[in-house]
Amino acid sequence: MNMIHHLSLITIILFHTAIFRLTSARVPLTACRSYCGNLTIDYPFALRQGCGHAGFRDLLFCVNGILLMHIPSGSYRVLDIDYAYHGITLHDPAMSDCYTLDRSPKGRGNGFVVEPWRAVYLQPDRDNIFMLLGCRSGSPLFQGFPNKHLPCRSNVSGMSCDDYYRCPAWDGAGIRSSAYGNSNPPECCAVEPAAVRSINISHLQCEGYSSAYSVAPLRPPGPGAWTYGLRLSFSLPENNEGFCGACRSTGGVCGHDQDTHDDICICGEWNSTSNCDSLGITATAHRTELSGFLANLAACGLFLGPCSCVARHACSAPPRAVRF
Template identity: 50%
Template sequence: MPHILSITLFALLVPSLLVPLCSSYNHSNTCRSYCGNVSIDYPFGLKYGCGHPGYRDLLYCINGVLMLHVASGSYRVLDIDYTFQALTLHDPHLSTCNSIVLGSRGNGFVVEPWRAPFLTPVPDNAFLLIGCSVKSSLFQGIPSKHLACRNVSGLGCEDYYRCPAWGFIGPTNVGLVYGSGPPECCTVAYDDLGAGQGVNLTKLDCQGYSSAYSLAPLRIDGPHEWSYGIRVKYSLQGHDAFCKTCEATRGTCGYTGDHGSEITEVCFCETHNSTSNCDSTSVESMIAEAVVLRTSSTYAIILIGFLVSMVLWNKD
């Protein structure tokens, strides 16, 4: 009976002693993941602390569908091109060659001011604004101050008017002379609207919009072959060197902090976190390792004492 009791106590105690030792060195790269068929890697992340802090609270995986959320609303992410640093987005209320959506239901595209340096539509992305009011800021001011409606990378309203969708509503003012009223369609580039403006359909007083982008050097034969969607480039603003150094030392790039504290880039290593790379040992990690070592020694002494006491007890 004493032997059975000793073995039972030993079996119950040993796991509780070993858990702190094992958990201190348990580390895996949980940031790299997938949502549907889209891979999520640096600088993006789905979990808190993963990726670059400039892209925090940006992507969400909902029932296997990757969504991007910015000031103007939510968009489905069709693709992340890590080679050319670009995302392809879909707005369900985006007008295409086969369907024109009016009623200001489209999102347009607006990002928060602090996020603007990290995320912006590519230069060859054309925004075709539809049904804008004569009071729209697009057409205000003296003629020389009017925002020019133009083609962007060969994409423009003149060709867009050829789409079947116009047959259902019919452009009423297709002239390009502002004196006869604003055109039903006005093509602009994102940067034409000015810093901080974005494609805000409410502020621009427009009923709808389309967006298409050019993938040169592909030759396209009319608007029915355009690539509809919003092509957005992302930039690390020169901070990618940190992550490259971190990954070169077998670390995972991430960040710490939240809206109530300072956001700091962090390299997650196997046994510690670092603000540089896994080959450097910070003061914090040295303290953490000392605590782990001291705790491990304490557990070892307790375990040895317990075993000795069991042996002496069993002899009696």
Template identity: 30%
Template structure:
């Protein structure tokens, strides 16, 4: 064999060794982000977790975020036993702080739905809003108590120009009104609460409620979303040799499992390279 041909062969073998060495590095999927454990189907970044969730949940600068077409939201908690995540809209109001809001929604086809126990409360709605003509508000006694408590017990309601009222629910005339959005409307497309379209000033979401008269201290504010449990990892399947990688992803689903070269293959390639270099030295002498 000519020396140039042998040199080309040696170069190719060296590249193969480098490629196989880089492939042996462990795929890094962080086990947590911002103090929140990341178990399957969620992951810290692209290539981790189930592919269907990668565009919605991501870890950025130590914070776990939830992404939808309406904005970026902080993930407050994940309850794996109930398949629920709780997120916080930075433009959402609470009893202690109120501000004008835009919209919040889920895209069609998302592996999330609004949890049935969410109370989405629209505040400062115009009397001409389609909410009332279309009967989109919950008319139960509990819904009326929620609105009355917000209007009576939350001083922050004045921050959006609303005067506290003894009857905030569906006020008449020019009085700002309150509406607990019917939960059934959030179970069908377009899965969105659009405040400007509904002629409302702001909204809040309550996923846990203590005393009805203590909205500032005993209510839990946030948006609870149920995620599709069919994507959770089967308990019957062992984690195998790389548990952290399994928690983050399954290769067949995310298509991101790195190739791991056998150390015997790397050793064989190295021996082949030594043989080639020895032959080159003999030919050159």
């Protein structure tokens, strides 16, 4: 075998070895899927940096087997994540329910407030009702709507403050009514999440709040049968549709770039902007290494000498003439 054929064979073998290394690198789906207590943490959520969708980064934390969601209004215990219906259920220990009123002059707890950039991904479910308690007459809820009853709804998803007043927590609290004037706010004001930008108890000058939801086809008969807590819905942008499925179908794990926050498909030792069957300009890791490797191989081929391409893919021997 002459020297040209020998070098060509070495080049082909090393090139295919490099390509095999890049295309065969795979990590199991469990690399980003995790658990906290009895809850599964999966896309678009994650506990590890770079996993999940960027819209849900730095959101969930597992502390002693308890899953917590941290947003500007506080930390909440996550009770359930429904991936099929894109729902997540939270518990706020500072929230009132049918058996306990948790109120203080300065308010305890802050309702539900997320960062403006995250609001497109995470928001209260449309079947969630917020009942604001003991809001002062100077509250932004009542300014600009004198005697029009616009902010406080009589019924939200089949639930209302008039129903809530029937709870045992209100026993002995005196006369209650949902009717109000600008100087006589009600004890309870029911609002839809869409009625205000955020349920910020301090900003709204309220003493507390309660939240209930119903996801059953039939509405519960009374406030004692309501489910108390925060029911949220999560969603992804339209341009993300199908990305994670395509990534997983090729053996990858769905994640995001920690610097640009763009979607990436984690494929073992390299990342792709589409899926693990894509190589070339979509490979975001080892691209520079592969380019340098090919350049060195080309140099070896041009020298037509017995250069030894070592592990660093560099030609260690100087070029010399070849006799045929």
